[in-house]
Amino acid sequence: MSAYLEARATSCRVGGATLLDSVSARFAAGQFTAILGPNGAGKSSLLSLLCGQRKPSQGRVLLDGQALDAYPPLLMARRRALLPQDLSVAFDYTVQDVVELGRYPHRQQPSSQEAEIVQRAMQATGVQALAQRVLNTLSGGERARAQLARVLAQIWEPVPGHSRWLLLDEPTAALDVHHQHAVLRLARRWAHEHGVGVVAVLHDLNLALRYADQVLLLQNGQVQADGPPAHVLSEATVRRIWQVDVHPVRDADGNLQLLMA
Template structure:
């Protein structure tokens, strides 16, 4: 990964996104910096996926701006954006009977080097990181949902972009692989990537994320360190939850326990 400036690396200001006159995001401000693992939290329909798609430039806001390395997003070509921001969409399918290695190699398309030594090395490394290297020769359409999810994460990682935006990457994974992927994302952030991940699991978010932001009905309710943001008042107001708080081996987390009547 090439060194990048840390000054306001990916920033959204006053984002407003509409669909059929329905307000999906309303005045959202966000900063994502290298070294951060940002958990994007909120109930169903809060605007989490919309926020990631707006940060990518896939959705055009009615109001507000997105800047990448202090340049308006629209000044970057699609290829330049794809080299700098990798995206793992929610519930992706693979519609061709390709070997896993070839699917992961699609992550090198922005660089155009999937079949060069540099590209092949990036592909192999990404498969190892996502724990799918043993599947390299398998037909991707024969994989389980969890195996396919790891392959698609590897495809995003093969891009070697300094920013990774992942939308519910844990949804199809068993508990062991959920822990593996969250620890991997944490390590990538520690090595200088800027990572934003949409999560529904408050326990994993509070344990692994360096920052969390909470959306409710398209508005940003809070952003900050998990221990500061996920207090009892917010958890009741946004999620209608009472939680247990746990400390284990120096790590803290919240565990959803009861729904308020």
């Protein structure tokens, strides 16, 4: 099985605006890939194509070698989960209610551990104590972790013969520093230990350096670079794309970091 999620020469146009222009990229199951770029680069637009939320104006998106629309929607929902930027809900759902929604695609073939999966997903993201709280009464960071528990519950168990994918749109935006690292450690663990393909839109270059296996760099709707984070995020590239000067250093654990000049 070719365990890849792939965009082939994909373009995305809305009205008269071109959000993505002939973007090609391949994402591997079992890896954590960060999509980086300045505001308006097309990061969220690419994620919307990869999850099937939006169809490309040109080109194709393939999952394990087949077009996304070749898969039944219910199967897609069992193997691919999206964490969007908008984390609010329309009704007074509790945290547990929201996490249980992640199990909805499995209703026709429920796991023998349905209740346990919901509890374990909440425990993994540190929201178990908030289970009976109404989601919309929580802080932005708490809502983000509750919604992360939902998408983890959605793809918790392997789907025989199919890869699983976790697509995260700015998952650290509402989090404090401690939870930023905790969430990305969790995402990387799901990639490396469970074979899940993780694709995350990030803004923090140092978080990408610390946790991502690969980086896709976008600007003005086009791919500027693709590869290992330390290679892509060179001083010259950061200066060209973000127009800031940085200096690479190693922290106490030997991790490469970029210091703003």
